[in-house]
Amino acid sequence: MKRGFRIIFLLLFFSPMLPAQQTGIVSGPMLGPVELRDAKIWLEVSPSVRSVSLRYHKKDGTGKSITIPYKGELGREFNPLHFTIGGLDINTRYQYTVLIDGKLSGAKGEFTTRDLWQWRKPAPDFSFITGSCSYFNQPEYDRPGKPYGGDSSIFLTMAKEKAAFMLWMGDNWYTRDVDFSEWGMWYRPHHDRAMPVLQPLLKAMPHYATWDDHDYGPNDIGSDFILKEESRQIFQQYWCNPSYGFNGQGIYTLLNYADVDIFMTDDRWWRSADDTRDSIDGQPNMEKRMLGKEQMDWLQNALLFSQATFKIILVGSQVLNPVSPYDKMRDFPGDFLPLMKFLEENRISGVLFLTGDRHHSEVIKIDRPGNYPLYDITISPLTSGTHHFSGAEKNNPYRVFGLDEKQNYGRISVSGKTGERVLEVNFLGIKGEELGRWSVSEKALKSTVH
DSSP states (O other): OHHHHHHHHHHHHHGGGHHHHHHTEEEEEEEEEEOSSOEEEEEEEOTTOOOEEEEEEETTSOSOOEEEEOOSOOOOSSOEEEEEEOSOOTTOEEEEEEEETTEEEEEEEEEEOOOOOTTTSOOOOEEEEEEOOOOOOOTTTSOSSSOSOOOTTHHHHHHTOOOSOEEEOSOSSOOOGGGOSHHHHHHHHHHHHTOGGGHHHHHHSBEEEOOOHHHHSSTTOOTTOTTHHHHHHHHHHHOOOSOOOBTTBOOOEEEEETTEEEEEOOSSTTOOOTTSOSEETTEEOTTOOSSOHHHHHHHHHHHHHOOOSEEEEEESSBSSOTTOSSOBGGGOHHHHHHHHHHHHHTTOOSEEEEEOOSSSEEEEEEEETTEEEEEEEEOOOSSSOOOOOOGGGTTOTTEEEEEOSSOOEEEEEEESSTTOOEEEEEEEOTTSOEEEEEEEEGGGGOOOOO
8 A cells, every 4th residue: 555655656746747758858848038029939858859840829819820840950968949930920929839759749838929119108017037046956966964955936936927037147057066077067957957846937938047157167167167168058058048249259148128128247258266366556456357348348338329217237246245255246346447437427327236146135235426326136046045144244234125044036027107117126935925125216316427
């Protein structure tokens, strides 16, 4: 009798993984960017799969069903695939399903193309969810002692959000000692992306990502990582961002949604070693950089071009926190000082920093004489170990909101009439309970420098 119960228990426990194994789908489907007339869909299949197709149609039943065959390479040990669907109608709901070796796999989803509001109506209200630091325990390869990964059911909660997209802010998976080889770097996202608890979130909304050290390579590493080219290729294969830097360098890109621009930076590709001195003979060391010249040139030009109400600069590491004992852009004067000067001299309004990494959440405020204050919104961790405020950070005078020792994600909402838009951040726990909130109006981020 006990043996029978055990068999039933094992079947129930592993049942979320059975459809993927039977159909040849390892993980996904995952929505990538969904635009006005096109959409991207990602999935990974097993080496035994011989053909993959994507079939889609309008949900209302009008129009015909269209099938797109995958024409890339199959049969690899790690086989992530990207589909791009073009020629779609604006503001229309579509359904899709995946065919494996000519048969319906059971993998399916829906998406709605964006609405063309520009020059026609006010910018729409919307929200997106975001977070950083996602760790799945794998005991045979983890460090001994208390497991580092927390309650992964937070991803099931996030999947229920009615959000426009999910923004992954780095440390989206954690490479560990056994992964620092070419094969190992591919294995880590392949393993973690296939977690059953992630699958509902992957298809619930579009996904965008930047990286930080743990999904780029070893802890705290920068431009010297010998597998950085491989890491960039892996990132491109496991995400569907709009672009990945210029000239084959870095992964930075721009995400625009409604009247918000999100400048998704790469804090690793050009990064000087953290232990590089940030001052020499009492003067800032302008050779110590986090983003690098090429990316900084892009960021400054993109900020000047932007007409967005809110201009969110996304960085894997914190930017502004003066009392943090850990790495932050302030410690990289070759980028931090020119960026602060640029924002001041060019009267850039609406700038906010959005960051991860720290295993706690907070909002840091830095006043600027004669201009609006700058804010750094940190949201972390999703499932990694949590951090306790201590030392100089325990009563950080620059902190206007703080949340430590709790897994959390953020819901960022933008709403209001033209000229009166408000950005609100809700910090949410494992079950979606509100742990805190903070907001700022567009009027509070207007440059007053002349």
